[in-house]
Amino acid sequence: MRYLPLTNEDRAEMRDVIGISNINQLFANVPETVSLDPNFNIPTHKTEMEVERVLSKIADKNINSNKVPFFLGAGAYKHHIPATVDHMIQRSEFLTSYTPYQPEISQGTLQYLFEFQTQVSLITGMDVSNASMYDGSTSTAEAVSMAKRITKRNKVILSPTLHPQYAEVINTLISSDEDYVDYEFSEKFDISSLISKIDEGVSCVVIQNPDFFGSCHSLDQLAEYIHSKGALLIVVINEVISLGMMKSPGSMGADIVACEGQSLGNPLNFGGPFIGLMSTKNKYVRQLPGRIVGETNDVNGEKGFVLTLATREQHIRREKATSNICTNSGLCSLAFTIHLCLLGEKGFKKLSKLNHEAAIKFYKKFDDMEGFEVKNKSFFNEFTVALPIDASTFVEKMAKRGVLAGVPVSRLSNQGDNFSNLLLVASSEINSDSDREDFIKLAKEICYE
Amino acid sequence: MNKNKGLDHDEKLLFEVGDINRTGVDLDDPENLTHMLGDSFCDSEIGLAGLSEPETVRHYVRLSRKNYSIDAGLYPLGSCTMKHNPRLNEKMARLEGFSQIHPLQPISSCQGALELIDLISVWLKELTGMAAVTMTPKAGAQGELCGMMAIKQALSDKGESHRKIVLVPDSAHGTNPATAAFLGFEVRTIKSNNMGLIDFDDFKENINENFAGVMITNPNTCGLFESDIVRISDLTHKSGGYLYCDGANFNAVVGKLKPGDLGIDAMHINLHKTFSTPHGGGGPGSGPVVFSKRLEKFCPTPLVRNYKGEYSLIENLNDKELVNSFGRLNVFHGQMGMFVRAMSYMLSHGADGLRQVSEDAVLNANYLRVSLSNHLTPAFEGYCMHEILFSDDFLKETGVETLDFAKAMIDEGYHPMTIYFPLVVHGALLVEPTETESKQSLDHFILTLRDLVDRLKGDSDSFKAAPVFTPIRRLDETQAARKPILRWKEEPLVAV
Numbered sequence: 036m037r038y039l040p041l042t043n044e045d046r047a048e049m050r051d052v053i054g055i056s057n058i059n060q061l062f063a064n065v066p067e068t069v070s071l072d073p074n075f076n077i078p079t080h081k082t083e084m085e086v087e088r089v090l091s092k093i094a095d096k097n098i099n100s101n102k103v104p105f106f107l108g109a110g111a112y113k114h115h116i117p118a119t120v121d122h123m124i125q126r127s128e129f130l131t132s133y134t135p136y137q138p139e140i141s142q143g144t145l146q147y148l149f150e151f152q153t154q155v156s157l158i159t160g161m162d163v164s165n166a167s168m169y170d171g172s173t174s175t176a177e178a179v180s181m182a183k184r185i186t187k188r189n190k191v192i193l194s195p196t197l198h199p200q201y202a203e204v205i206n207t208l209i210s211s212d213e214d215y216v217d218y219e220f221s222e223k224f225d226i227s228s229l230i231s232k233i234d235e236g237v238s239c240v241v242i243q244n245p246d247f248f249g250s251c252h253s254l255d256q257l258a259e260y261i262h263s264k265g266a267l268l269i270v271v272i273n274e275v276i277s278l279g280m281m282k283s284p285g286s287m288g289a290d291i292v293a294c295e296g297q298s299l300g301n302p303l304n305f306g307g308p309f310i311g312l313m314s315t316k317n318k319y320v321r322q323l324p325g326r327i328v329g330e331t332n333d334v335n336g337e338k339g340f341v342l343t344l345a346t347r348e349q350h351i352r353r354e355k356a357t358s359n360i361c362t363n364s365g366l367c368s369l370a371f372t373i374h375l376c377l378l379g380e381k382g383f384k385k386l387s388k389l390n391h392e393a394a395i396k397f398y399k400k401f402d403d404m405e406g407f408e409v410k411n412k413s414f415f416n417e418f419t420v421a422l423p424i425d426a427s428t429f430v431e432k433m434a435k436r437g438v439l440a441g442v443p444v445s446r447l448s449n450q451g452d453n454f455s456n457l458l459l460v461a462s463s464e465i466n467s468d469s470d471r472e473d474f475i476k477l478a479k480e481i482c483y484e
Numbered sequence: 485m486n487k488n489k490g491l492d493h494d495e496k497l498l499f500e501v502g503d504i505n506r507t508g509v510d511l512d513d514p515e516n517l518t519h520m521l522g523d524s525f526c527d528s529e530i531g532l533a534g535l536s537e538p539e540t541v542r543h544y545v546r547l548s549r550k551n552y553s554i555d556a557g558l559y560p561l562g563s564c565t566m567k568h569n570p571r572l573n574e575k576m577a578r579l580e581g582f583s584q585i586h587p588l589q590p591i592s593s594c595q596g597a598l599e600l601i602d603l604i605s606v607w608l609k610e611l612t613g614m615a616a617v618t619m620t621p622k623a624g625a626q627g628e629l630c631g632m633m634a635i636k637q638a639l640s641d642k643g644e645s646h647r648k649i650v651l652v653p654d655s656a657h658g659t660n661p662a663t664a665a666f667l668g669f670e671v672r673t674i675k676s677n678n679m680g681l682i683d684f685d686d687f688k689e690n691i692n693e694n695f696a697g698v699m700i701t702n703p704n705t706c707g708l709f710e711s712d713i714v715r716i717s718d719l720t721h722k723s724g725g726y727l728y729c730d731g732a733n734f735n736a737v738v739g740k741l742k743p744g745d746l747g748i749d750a751m752h753i754n755l756h757k758t759f760s761t762p763h764g765g766g767g768p769g770s771g772p773v774v775f776s777k778r779l780e781k782f783c784p785t786p787l788v789r790n791y792k793g794e795y796s797l798i799e800n801l802n803d804k805e806l807v808n809s810f811g812r813l814n815v816f817h818g819q820m821g822m823f824v825r826a827m828s829y830m831l832s833h834g835a836d837g838l839r840q841v842s843e844d845a846v847l848n849a850n851y852l853r854v855s856l857s858n859h860l861t862p863a864f865e866g867y868c869m870h871e872i873l874f875s876d877d878f879l880k881e882t883g884v885e886t887l888d889f890a891k892a893m894i895d896e897g898y899h900p901m902t903i904y905f906p907l908v909v910h911g912a913l914l915v916e917p918t919e920t921e922s923k924q925s926l927d928h929f930i931l932t933l934r935d936l937v938d939r940l941k942g943d944s945d946s947f948k949a950a951p952v953f954t955p956i957r958r959l960d961e962t963q964a965a966r967k968p969i970l971r972w973k974e975e976p977l978v979a980v
Contacts, residue, residue, distance in 0.1 A: 036833065036837045038833070038837075039837070039840055039841070039920065040920065040921065040923075041922065045923040046847060049850075053847075053867075058843050058847060060867070061846050061850055062709070062740065062846070064708065065741060069714065069741055070745065071740060072740065072741075072839065075611065077834065078831075079837070080832060083572050083832070086572060087572070089831060090582075090824065090828060090831070093603070097593065097596040098585070098593035099580040099585055100585060100586060107589065109588055110815055117508070117509055123545075123548075128548035128552075129553075130574075130765075131553040131555045131566075131569050132552060132763065132764075133559065133765070133766065133899075137552070137890075137894065137900060138956070138959050139956055140550075140551065140894055140951075141550070141551055142955050143548050143550040144551055144765040146495070149971070150497060150499070150972070156971050158532070167767075169768070169814060173813075173814050200815040203801065204812050204813065206812075207810065207811030245524075251522050252522075278530075279530075281525065282525075282526040295815075302583045303584060303586050304582070304585075304819075305586070305594065305597045305817065306586075306816025306817050307622065307820050308767075308768030308821050309816075320968060327970060329968050329969055330970075331963045331964035333956045333957040333959050333960070335957055337487075339959045341961050343964040343965050344965055344968060349661075350905075352658070352662070353658045353661040353665075354665035355665070358662070359625045359628065359629060359663040359666050360626075363767045364768045365768070366765060373540065373544060376533070376543070377507070377508035377535070377537065378509050379508070380529070380531065380534060381506075381534060382508070382511060382534060383532055389511060389512060391519060395520055396517075398520070412522065431590045431592055434590040434592060434593040449801055464512075
């Protein structure tokens, strides 16, 4: 077996040193009622070439987004990733190292995480960030937990335009008897109705921006009201590229920001691994979950970095920890930070603009499309279209004819009929004029054939 | 001032070497269309530093060289299973048919993705001898949460939500009690006996009418197989509770026995440990959970179903198959990129190779145990499984502490073992070599550790000073926590 260095001679020699004749003597603690070496109904080992054949055959059964006009978003976005990113993250020293618990031989990881924390703080307009979470949805649920700890209140108000699966995650994780989560999925974002729900029992209000349907919101006034009631504003961002031309959550008064960071550096990967971002105000830093890197000095006074504020974490606090989280999304955060380093301020803003303009061009195509209605008054790179036919049927038919057209809202809403003809369509720098024309031409044929 | 030291370059922060005018990406020029952002438009400076491509490459290559890695040397972190990460796995995960697909593509356009999830599910169920598996947890800790939520849901389903007590051995990972507490369970610690195993009598005494279940790592973090595990599971079930198994140490028994035969109800599997998906400097991980028949129906959404080769995804919580589900742990369907890597590893090994994996892992650990037992102090008598736990007895009266010993290993070219964990042993040193170390590599490690121990007498200063051959010396962690500096900020200009 190519991954196992011991030869049979090595094994025999080592058994002699240990003083056993049979390897099973080392498994002596296994109770007698449990069989050692049972039959496993799986094949035996394969060569590298055979494995490639098996997996390539499976991969080929998927329609891959590189090959077709592609308009899906809803929390996972396709962008062009510079070749440098994937090359750098495959450096052995990044790929095959552990969590940087020994800082003297982990400064590479620690320094890029410190830089990552700075970038995340800057784009979200917040004071501090942690070293990443699993994904945007768990980041959001952790933000809600954090708000509960800070305010010591149990009522949570979710905007009706929050990603339905994010709401499901919150509902699943914030589920003790004292908790109350208010969520009614709808395309109507109405500040006054949100305000009417906020009282002194509310710990936080969770707003996605741009929202699930793609609309953009200015939250300054809402933030002011939320704060007047002693509650916190959590802003959720699904598409971080939007932060290149939109007001940052911090500038609008957010207390905690939770983002899906996949758009930078990370391919779609059928939904994972992704990378959750989380940032907050200085005063709440000791309530942040997850790993955090801080700057310090070594015995010679040289600047260096360490994991810090570990007294919040499970390996020290055990049942009193702020969260049970242990892992972050290390390598995904490296991809994120390299991509953003390559872009820089100029590239990030330009990319943001290109995404917005791709969406505007697509939006204009619907002007003279009879029976199609764009629902948004504002959007960044994603908007909602009401179709003349059922959206699920539409995307299946479009896919069969070579266009991955968008995400039917009903797939996520869990309440089919109300949203059956709504389709979410995302655009990005990858979309060409001919992609858009293919979509429009085929859409007309499919809806009116 | 030049602070470079040979191959080790002093590398400033991105924000010190880069600036807001530089970029390493060529993009088309926007057309300056009128924006449609409503009152959300903003054009103020963010402050992001950029670098050109060659500068970017140099920045990250220089940073990378400040890291230890499994590719460069033995990485004996106990309970972390730092084994070789085959590059074939990386190649497979990058097949466009896996990496360039969207989680919400029409089901007909992602049959291969669902087939892959189904395939790895079948393998994990077979290897563990369990009835069901959920692939969605994103890491081991989320897997634990998943397993314990299923248990909570099962109790509530039986109208037994008063069962609040979860027993956790004192040798457990910190995530175990943190998970149970997060879910509102009351955590009670049970003692280890002088053999490093769960004290069965203490376990028994802690069971009462409010007993919900027990979380056990097996093999445990002392590197020992819990010989009473079947008695424990029998008593747990008889008492109306559930047995959660932390599968962090699955590498010791994979392909050798079926954990389902031990009577467990749920177990997470760290794909980034047992199945070689890279640790990546701290993630991403993946923590699928296998379930017994008793817990199967409480699985989180989504589920993949295979009907005669046609795959479907059950993701709507109103679906009849999900009526008892405890809900959703995260958006979409889990860590596909990690599933592909783990599948590539499992296919490569097959049933025969995986059995050899656990046998070699256990053989390597015992070889270290025997070869080091005159120099370090094994915490417990007898054979170990895939990792060996030492106490700091051998350091007594040397003035050297476990931390110093670990730092001295760094100067010898090794990443230290896990230290000060588990908590049941004073100054613990937990060594897990894994099966991907050769005998030569182990022999070199043994000689190095013996030399270090021999040096303890009379040369304690060098241990206190270590490491010295590193890019940076020992860091002041107290200062870092007391006055947290968690991001770069432009230094205020000093008035002249």
